[in-house]
Amino acid sequence: MNDPTEEGLWRPLRLLLARMDDDIARLYAGTDIKPTYVMELLRLHFRGPMTIRELAESVKRTHSALSQKVAAMKAAGLVEVAQGPDARSKLVSLTPAATAMVAKLAAEWRATEAASAELEAELPYPLSRVVADMEEALSRRSFHDRIAARLADDPAWQR
Template identity: 65%
Template sequence: MATDETPEPDDPSEEGLWRPLWALFREMDGDIARLYREAEIEGVRTTWVGELLRLDRRGPMTIRELADSMGHSHSALSQKVAAMRAAGLVDTLPGEDARTKRVTLTDRARSVVGRLAAEWRATERASRELEAELPYPLSQVVQDMRQALERRSFHDRIAALLAEDPQWR
């Protein structure tokens, strides 16, 4: 509901409190992708590196095991595995029953996974350096937000605001 002090925009999608944060993360991710291009690591998306490293360290896993270990849904990981398979980075083998598949690295992935691990470690160090330059570390913001959300979930906060909005009812 609009008031004289806070007019509601015609298009609510024009608002985005955390849009600059997401844009910043995309820029940083783009810098990592640029490093891959410069190092001629072709066909590896930055969003796949965690899973590739996990498979390298722990060996073949079912899609469910890999999803659980990474904190992702089975559906999301299944799509990611399909894309990594199409890129020639993983193979899927039959699992213990007809419904499961075991994911394993290909020779191509094994040939770059050491470099990906080096990039991951360097990225973590660079992130710590960057955070040390900030007056209030982002990792502390995340902890503080988690504590606030434990007191009152994001769902409950949004639901309470929607209850006041006649367009939602």
């Protein structure tokens, strides 16, 4: 049997996105800002304080993932966490230090979006169109169902 991890149709895409993320991180080198916090910090600035659940839903992440990220942002002095509207929820808001960074974060976001559009314009077909087409195809038949159908005929999966 060959090592199946040697194959990876979309691995180059993951590596490309990681390289681009690394380039964004280089912009923040020497600062206290983590690029992975930018979306949430901007969302809190423009929409105001939110519960962790509301914030998670707004950025399309799990509650668990956002709870961990909020804890890290709190430790970094970027957000404050208070009792939410009910006993089980926590309300997240920006600290003055994070509010002072908002203009810079928004400038980077706009520049990144413009650079992405510039890069996409150099391609023979837009990646955003590929993503939309894939979303449409997956709405007809989920990735799970496509994989499960192949596994149903694989004796190694049935063991």
